[in-house]
Amino acid sequence: MELEVSNLTKEYHKGIKALDSFSFTFTEGIYGLLGPNGAGKSTLMNLLSDNLEADSGEILFDGRGIKELGKEYRRVLGYMPQQQGLYPGFTLERFLYYMAALKGLDKKKAGEQIPKLMKLVNLQEAAGKKLGAFSGGMKQRALIAQALLGEPQIIILDEPTAGLDPKERIRIRNLISEISFHRIVIIATHVVPDIEFIAKEVILLKNGVMEACEAPAALCAEMTGKVFEVCCQETEWENVCENRVVSNLTKQGNQVCVRLLSEEKPDFPDVREAAPSLEDVYLYYFDEEAAYGAVVSGI
Ligand SMILES: Nc1ncnc2c1ncn2[C@@H]1O[C@H](COP(=O)(O)OP(=O)(O)OP(=O)(O)O)[C@@H](O)[C@H]1O
Ligand SMILES: [Mg+2]
Incomplete structure (x- = not known):
């Protein structure tokens, strides 16, 4: 399995490149994306998850363009955005069924997966609670759960542990580690210890440019x-x-x-x-x- 990115560039404003000729090939395992505010992490993730149009460059999944793959690509992709754009009137369970439907999951599969996912993120008690009444950390966990719907092969998590208490952070870190086998997992974070011991490689991004990419031990x-x-x-x-x-x-x-x-x-x-x-x-x-x-x- 391979996600190949070549010369990906994105400018929101003319002359300022949020991402500048980014090239990299992701294979199975966990990648940590580190960089200061505004480095281009979310831009890269939005492009990888096909939520944003690049100005130039291409993304290939197992040799085929993600645009050409369309729905097929979306089916193998789990994406957790940085912004908590949740539907406040939905209960957690309804939200997950809704997201499952958007992903093209049939009712039976959704019915099997949703209770397990709620348990996985420690929200089984909150199944009937409205998302509007969730704490910040609970919303994060709900977003992680929806990213895992459909057992995706590529999982993109934009700051998954932001706002979580230490115990939940450790739980989520272990969970990410567990689900990473035979998958490509890309995590952007500011919490360095979250990826220090689980990432296969760490990508350092600055002003839209990759500064380094190596195994954490090699960087150290x-x-x-x-x-x-x-x-x-x-x-x-x-x-x-x-x-x-x-x-x-x-x-x-x-x-x-x-x-x-x-x-x-x-x-x-x-x-x-x-x-x-x-x-x-x-x-x-x-x-x-x-x-x-x-x-x-x-x-
Ligand atoms: N929708 C947008 N419109 C205009 N400029 C944008 C937009 N999104 C991001 N940018 C700009 O692109 C650059 C990269 O932003 P991005 O959100 O990718 O950074 P980031 O590394 O995710 O930062 P953070 O750590 O704060 O989440 C920044 O200069 C930002 O101001
Ligand atoms: Mg960001």
Whole structure:
């Protein structure tokens, strides 16, 4: 199974490319899409789910254009949009039956799948409740459930865990991992730990351009020797942080411990190299402007 994207470009306003010549081939497994606000993640997802027209480029599913496939493509696709456009007057159950009908699922299949999906997202108790009365996290879960209708081969989830409490987030992360076998799953998120351990590859997107794409472990390995922890006196920490990208700052007793990114080992007495995490990778690629000097002088 292959979803092949070539030279996909989208401009909403002339001269500003929300997505710029994006090319990539997705195969079975989970892909994490990371990037700051406005990077083009949702634009890419809207294009992949055929909800938006590209200016140029093409998307092929197993060698055939998704436009040509039309309904056939929609049948293998599950898409959870970022915006919570739900019908407030619908009960959860009615909403899922409605979405199943739109997807072309027959009543029997819908009847089999819907109760299971409600259970999967932990909403079985809310089957008869109106969506308008759902909390933000419940709406997210309802949207995840509809994306899984029809046992799709391609699942596109735009910030699936936004607004979920930690317990639900972990549950949904495990669920995504479980359903990913023999499927293409693409997840956009700002919650880096959500994909750190489940993604086969992470795509870093900035200004509509792919900056990197590798396995999380490989991205972290590239940062070896660039992440340090410095422990210093309270009076020293601003010096330590100055002009550096700081990924964490904690007070431990009388000391302040700073986790920072640096091309060279910082020249402080109590400094040690740390194992890079995907969050460090994110900061390295996207937060050069957040070097601490800039943050402090901006206060
Ligand atoms: N419907 C639209 N009309 C005009 N411009 C748009 C539209 N949708 C997105 N854009 C612009 O395209 C760029 C990419 O937006 P997109 O929503 O794809 O980013 P994103 O990575 O999903 O961001 P976020 O993390 O905030 O969800 C941004 O500059 C945004 O302002
Ligand atoms: Mg988005």
